[in-house]
Amino acid sequence: MIDTDSARGCLLAGAAGDALGAPVEFRSWQHIERDFGPRGITDYTARGGYGLGAITDDTQMTLFTLEGLLRARERGTDPVEEVRLAYLDWYATQGGGVARRSGELVHDERLHARRAPGLTCLSALGKIAAGQQEVNDSKGCGGVMRVAPVALVAEPEASDREVFTLAGNLARLTHQHPSGYLSAGAFAVMVRALVASASVEEAVEAGLAALREVASEGDRGETERAVRAAVSLARTGVPEPEVIEQRLGGGWTGESALAIAVCAALCAPDLREGVRVAVNHSGDSDSTGSLTGNLLGARYGAEAIPPEWLGPLECRDLIEKLAERI
Structure with a gap:
């Protein structure tokens, strides 16, 4: 069984990253910089219709994954x-x-609470609830953002x-494009390596190795290239938000969200900075913040989370x- 602090760190930091990024999701970096300064958002805010420390569907679905x-x-x-049934429970909470x-x-x-739930998740689970077979080609990040518990519960x-x-x-229940579910598989392996005390670099390589072992070159190509691009970018230091967007995208798809999280986790000196880097860009800030929090929380434990992030979470x-x- 894994250390309880690693599990707590992974889940709490993921939720904290989600809460930090939620108010700036869908907002351009130019607007974020205008409102929060050159470093972007660095602490919780009640702007954007969210309460201070409010979580979104990313954390909600992560918790339902864990329950299943x-x-x-x-x-x-x-x-x-069991997770399919748990997701139907989540679907019920969303109406x-x-x-x-x-x-x-x-x-x-x-x-x-409805916190901009992913449309693909809602659509797919609606079909499942109606007894229909879900068939789509979605590679949205709604698959990868919820699977960290797989690493925590694994024997x-x-x-x-x-x-x-x-x-x-689990990701394929709703997202059936290879980049939508292979990114989830690679991410879970990375989290598992981190809770076993691997470095972030070692964890990323473990995720890539599993990706190469499981998936064909054609299926894995997009995800593998995105992660490799993230590793390369992280080696240059902490990238500017515009560079993240140019090189890694906005985090809306599975492979892009994973890449931003990998880059942020690799380049930052600590959890706070890693999550800050992950949420400050023109894209899916709550998802990239959540994934980065999962990674760094698993590596460094709950003590690495800023206390002012934990209090109102x-x-x-x-x-x-x-x-x-767990």
Whole structure:
């Protein structure tokens, strides 16, 4: 079993990155810089319709992923099926018509807040709730942003290939383009390496190795190139937001979000700076902040999270309880 502090760090820092980036998601870097200065947003703000420290669908779905995986472990049932049911619970919190409630999180009213939920996730889960087969070609980042718990719940004897495959299968429930689910597999392997005390560099290479082992060259090419570009950019130091956008994109797709998180985690001296780099660009700031927080929180533990980020963090108590169950 993994160290509890690594699990707490991964989940809490992911939520903190989500909360930091949420108010500036969809905003251009020019507007962010105008409102917050040359370093961009560095602390929680209540702007953008969000309360101070408010989480979004990124953290919500991460917690439902974790609930499904814990239920599968406790019952000895299929983790993909249990997480599918957990996602239907999340869909119900967003107003979706689901007759059956399978878990406990669905009854927490805080998780019923609608925080710009991903349209692909809503559409796919709507079809699943209606008993239909979801078929799409989406590579949005809604698959990768929620799978960190796969690394936290994995048994010690599980191989990286098994961790990669499970995370990819969970992402494929809603995102079926290779870059939408292979990025999720690579990310889960990176988190797993970090909770086992690997360096960020080692974790990235572990994720790439698993990607090459599992996926064909044609399927993995886009994700592999994006991660390699992130590694190359990080070697130049902390990049400016415009450079992140030019080289890695806006984080809207799975491979782009993973690349920004990898770059931020590699180039920054600490968790605070890594998350700051990850959210300050013209793109999906809450998702890239969440992924970077997952990575660096897994590596450095909860103590690395700025106390002023932890205090007002929405659902902190719930995250702590789920971390203890791991």
